[in-house]
Amino acid sequence: MERPKNCIIAIFGASGDLTKRKLMPALFDLFRQDLLPEKFAILGVSRSNFSDDAYREKMLADVREYCEKSPVQNDKMQEFLKRIFYLSIDTKTPDDYTQLKRKLEELDTRFQLGENYIYYLATPPNLYDIIASSLGAQGLHRQGKDSGWKRIVVEKPFGYDLLSAVQLNKRLQKFFHEDQIYRIDHYLGKETVQNTLAFRFANGIFEPLWNRNYINRVEVTGVEHIGVENRGGYYDHAGALRDMVQNHLLQIVGLIAMESPPLYSADAVRNETVKVFQSLCPLKPEDVSRQVVRGQYGSSTIKGEAVPGYREEKNVAPDSRTETFVAMRFNIDNWRWGGVPFYIRTGKRMPTRVTEIVIHFKRTPHQLFRSQYTSYDRGNQLIIRIQPDEGILLKFGMKQPGAGFDIKEVNMDFHYSDLSDVYLPDAYERLLLDCILGDPTLYARSDAVESCWKFVTPILEAWENDPDIKIYGYPAGTWGPKESQGLLGDPREDWRYPCKNLANDGIYCEL
Numbered sequence: 001m002e003r004p005k006n007c008i009i010a011i012f013g014a015s016g017d018l019t020k021r022k023l024m025p026a027l028f029d030l031f032r033q034d035l036l037p038e039k040f041a042i043l044g045v046s047r048s049n050f051s052d053d054a055y056r057e058k059m060l061a062d063v064r065e066y067c068e069k070s071p072v073q074n075d076k077m078q079e080f081l082k083r084i085f086y087l088s089i090d091t092k093t094p095d096d097y098t099q100l101k102r103k104l105e106e107l108d109t110r111f112q113l114g115e116n117y118i119y120y121l122a123t124p125p126n127l128y129d130i131i132a133s134s135l136g137a138q139g140l141h142r143q144g145k146d147s148g149w150k151r152i153v154v155e156k157p158f159g160y161d162l163l164s165a166v167q168l169n170k171r172l173q174k175f176f177h178e179d180q181i182y183r184i185d186h187y188l189g190k191e192t193v194q195n196t197l198a199f200r201f202a203n204g205i206f207e208p209l210w211n212r213n214y215i216n217r218v219e220v221t222g223v224e225h226i227g228v229e230n231r232g233g234y235y236d237h238a239g240a241l242r243d244m245v246q247n248h249l250l251q252i253v254g255l256i257a258m259e260s261p262p263l264y265s266a267d268a269v270r271n272e273t274v275k276v277f278q279s280l281c282p283l284k285p286e287d288v289s290r291q292v293v294r295g296q297y298g299s300s301t302i303k304g305e306a307v308p309g310y311r312e313e314k315n316v317a318p319d320s321r322t323e324t325f326v327a328m329r330f331n332i333d334n335w336r337w338g339g340v341p342f343y344i345r346t347g348k349r350m351p352t353r354v355t356e357i358v359i360h361f362k363r364t365p366h367q368l369f370r371s372q373y374t375s376y377d378r379g380n381q382l383i384i385r386i387q388p389d390e391g392i393l394l395k396f397g398m399k400q401p402g403a404g405f406d407i408k409e410v411n412m413d414f415h416y417s418d419l420s421d422v423y424l425p426d427a428y429e430r431l432l433l434d435c436i437l438g439d440p441t442l443y444a445r446s447d448a449v450e451s452c453w454k455f456v457t458p459i460l461e462a463w464e465n466d467p468d469i470k471i472y473g474y475p476a477g478t479w480g481p482k483e484s485q486g487l488l489g490d491p492r493e494d495w496r497y498p499c500k501n502l503a504n505d506g507i508y509c510e511l
């Protein structure tokens, strides 16, 4: 693999949670595989006071705690720490950026890094605008033959609704060109999400079936068993639709539904996913209560342990109407998918943590074995498991051995873990490397972000404007309000439940 060009990675938000849990461990993992440039420097930037040595001490402890892949070797770690530096500034104060500029120039000269800089924005989102414009005011966005390249990585959330997303894009683009902006959606960095592309476009047998003629419906589930933990303050302003659907789950839909790009390049792939987002059938206000079910978890007992309800969580308003669960039905208005419903479901405090795509194929046109008293009466399912236990599962009917023709459902099950010595890089590892290499294929483009907001914003507005749209309660540890089943329209159909409810089935309460 090509060794990336020398560069500085400046992390804004260097004392924060994301840096400690994800960014530094991912950079160290890249370093120990010799995937980082031959010469590089990491500059941590935030307000807290650290000397370089004190910050290195903190990073050493954090990487040891959060590097999950294998034990951290001391000699590699010491080498890595030597490349880490720290600068304390208030990024809200434009004057502080002269210090930043001086520091970047000093590191660049010392290590001969060719003025190639990555600015990673891991700060609260209200600072993205001022950081980008202050970098621009210092000329730190300029790139060219003699001044290296400059890239800016922006963490989610990209806006709060369509209007704020458009404004944020405009502000970022005031100084940075679109191809310098890397909007990170860590779902796209997951190996199994990328494998969806390989599965579809490197195999001849699935693609001919991948359309309205053979597929009955598509289901995407991304749920967690944990609650809001210590992120109540953020979550209560965001909710499940903004936190999971607008970005991660719609990005997955983009990969599932896109046409084959003419070549594997950033623009070719992203052009195709954007076409999917632009074809999402908009929901009118009156469709929202029919096609979207929202819920909020209530207190419960899970495995003998009392679990608080959402409204009892820290930093959550006691009368909050923020949704912790969303299930919805929508259509993609194009030739391939006309008439095929897509279903998305996400929630907190579900019975398990799982992200998976389920392709439900149509039933056979003729039920040949119906007269044989078979209980098998459904279409085949193809399940792409994104996490955990990454893999692919195909469910189909087989004859029970013996008399008659009773059909039983069986599985063909591939687990990534069956590949010997498989190394599944963390999503941040893959995405950081792509950014250093200048490959934005797996990053969200501005038109994609805006198209997704365009689809989601009317739902948020309908919830805000119509107090009659219900928010259903569900006990923590269950699969959410039973109303989500009603979205499927056909009583013979249901969502796929990768594991059983932990609390009692069917208990729900209306808020």
Ligand SMILES: NC(=O)c1ccc[n+]([C@@H]2O[C@H](COP(=O)([O-])OP(=O)(O)OC[C@H]3O[C@@H](n4cnc5c(N)ncnc54)[C@H](OP(=O)(O)O)[C@@H]3O)[C@@H](O)[C@H]2O)c1
Residues within 6 Å of the ligand: 012, 013, 014, 015, 016, 017, 018, 019, 045, 046, 047, 048, 089, 090, 091, 092, 121, 122, 123, 124, 125, 127, 155, 156, 157
């Ligand atoms: N944590 C995650 O798992 C996660 C996942 C996906 C996306 N994100 C996104 O990543 C971003 C960071 O999240 P986080 O959880 O790491 O937040 P966090 O723990 O609150 O960290 C925020 C960082 O920003 C710095 N900061 C705040 N105000 C500043 C200022 N005026 N000048 C300089 N630095 C300032 C803070 O440092 P000082 O207080 O020392 O200045 C701290 O290092 C957010 O936008 C979040 O939405 C986070």
